[in-house]
Amino acid sequence: DGGITQSPKYLFRKEGQNVTLSCEQNLNHDAMYWYRQDPGQGLRLIYYSQIVNDFQKGDIAEGYSVSREKKESFPLTVTSAQKNPTAFYLCASSMPGDRTERLSGNTIYFGEGSWLTVV
Amino acid sequence: GNSVTQMEGPVTLSEEAFLTINCTYTATGYPSLFWYVQYPGEGLQLLLKATKADDKGSNKGFEATYRKETTSFHLEKGSVQVSDSAVYFCALIKNQGGKLIFGQGTELSVKP
Numbered sequence: 001d002g003g004i005t006q007s008p009k010y011l012f013r014k015e016g017q018n019v020t021l022s023c024e025q026n027l028n029h030d031a032m033y034w035y036r037q038d039p040g041q042g043l044r045l046i047y048y049s050q051i052v053n054d055f056q057k058g059d060i061a062e063g064y065s066v067s068r069e070k071k072e073s074f075p076l077t078v079t080s081a082q083k084n085p086t087a088f089y090l091c092a093s094s095m096p097g098d099r100t101e102r103l104s105g106n107t108i109y110f111g112e113g114s115w116l117t118v119v
Numbered sequence: 120g121n122s123v124t125q126m127e128g129p130v131t132l133s134e135e136a137f138l139t140i141n142c143t144y145t146a147t148g149y150p151s152l153f154w155y156v157q158y159p160g161e162g163l164q165l166l167l168k169a170t171k172a173d174d175k176g177s178n179k180g181f182e183a184t185y186r187k188e189t190t191s192f193h194l195e196k197g198s199v200q201v202s203d204s205a206v207y208f209c210a211l212i213k214n215q216g217g218k219l220i221f222g223q224g225t226e227l228s229v230k231p
Binding site: 041042107108109 | 219
């Protein structure tokens with residue numbers, strides 16, 4: 001089935017350690033996104049990528065890094081510089097498309113999320 | 120800049136009650152509007168969408184109409200069920216391939 005797969009579902013990080021969250025999609029989407037969700041709050045954009053080998057910072061990029069070497073993969077690394085990393089992380093993708101796609105709605109699809117906890 | 124504002128939760132209703140969750144937006148031009156639903160411990164699922172003024176999105180008994188004159192996209196359901204308990208997010212996209220901008224989410228709790 002087509003979709004977005006995030007792994008691991010649960011991850012524990014020690015202080016000063018870098019960890020990487022995986023995101024893979026087989027929807028042939030050009031654009032991919034990482035969002036962070038804190039309890040009782042909305043989603044905040046960390047990084048996004050509209051094409052392979054290119055990505056842009058979102059609203060809260062500090063302490064995070066990404067790569068986009070392949071169309072289907074957009075891993076997120078939470079570095080030791082991120083002082084408060086405990087959160088729920090959501091990966092998403094969309095097909096920007098052409099004018100026809102615009103008329104049909106540029107829908108963004110989400111993975112199941114990954115819980116990161118600092119121990 | 121572009122933004123989305125939702126009514127604050129939690130919203131608690133009895134089964135079969137009528138639901139309205141208000142959503143208003145600020146954006147220039149004609150954004151696409153979405154409602155997403157998040158069940159406990161899960162990712163977000165697209166519930167419905169509308170891409171131009173006066174469009175009505177609908178799915179699973181939920182409806183929302185794109186009102187440009189009031190810059191609103193309120194979510195409604197005539198008769199809620201316990202299984203509708205979740206957090207609902209209103210969102211917009213301004214440009215194709217652009218960023219999805221979310222409201223803060225509204226928690227709905229439906230009691231039997």
